[in-house]
Amino acid sequence: MLVDNCPRCGSQKISFDFNGLNCTKKSTNLAEVNTSEYEVYCVCRECRQTTIFMCWPLDKNKSLENYNWRGGLFGLRDVAEVGRPISPADIAVEEPPEFLPLHINNAYEEGAKCLAIGCYNAAATMFRLCLDYATKDIIPEGDQGPTQKIKRSLGLRMGWLFDNHILSGSLRELAECVKDDGNDGAHEGILDKSAAEDLEDFTYLLLERLYTEPQRLIEARTRREERRKK
Structure with missing residues (x-):
């Protein structure tokens, strides 16, 4: 689960159901710290419309795919830094x-x-x-x-x-x-x-x-x- 503002219906601090993720980028810096960037597919419980958020693992060397998402009793922010939602500005950038x-x-x-x-x-x-x-x-x-x-x-x-x-x-x-x-x-x-x-x-x-x-x-x-x- 994720609690955030819904860009589709405007609800503030509404719960989203987490329905999937996709790793879009992996990088390693000069200190050999691995960083992965993900897009996560979420559904607003108020309007039932979907929003895709960007996020990064809190543990830089751990993949989000390794968590038990179906059986885990935790929120998305417990394991990831959640950024902004994907928008039309992400096209052809x-x-x-x-x-x-x-x-x-x-x-x-x-x-x-x-x-x-x-x-x-x-x-x-x-x-x-x-x-x-x-x-x-x-x-x-x-x-x-x-x-x-x-x-x-x-x-x-x-x-x-x-x-x-x-x-x-x-x-x-x-x-x-x-x-x-x-x-x-x-x-x-x-x-x-x-x-x-x-x-x-x-x-x-x-x-x-x-x-x-x-x-x-x-x-x-x-x-x-x-x-x-x-």
Whole structure:
């Protein structure tokens, strides 16, 4: 069972019957933590209409298929983090790069959905959030790091990362879509489709460089070692 708001009839905190699940994505991050994403099929007890919710196991290394759903005396939230319901915004949406941390993956997906339905300023805000999360993770601390003013500003922070060769210079031209905070239109609500798509392209490439490529190298090295053992 799941208690949530029904997007079909508007009932608040109504009970849903859990009728099935499907695993839509599996990923492993650099810390070798497995994460699975599921879509769960639920029926509202008020209107009897169906809603599909996204969810993730609370135990990152455990599959939801391993639970006894027919005989289990527990709610869905006892074993899973339940997210939003699937909506038309999920149709034809750009997938994020592989192996992203969950909070960055979620922000990217939200930005892609906003872009798909024409909410360009909202999309830009979420892509900037992805960049903010990712660049904060690679800023050095102590004397090797930048000033507090640079740390607080996404645009200044990225310029510092390029100047100090922490980010590849090959991405610098594309990074023109990220200006100093308050100077790129996002805060004024004036971004158009082209500007939002430029920001999406740069965000995708940067996240792929920081998270996807290192994990793919690890997996390739692991496969090589396994072949040599044989």
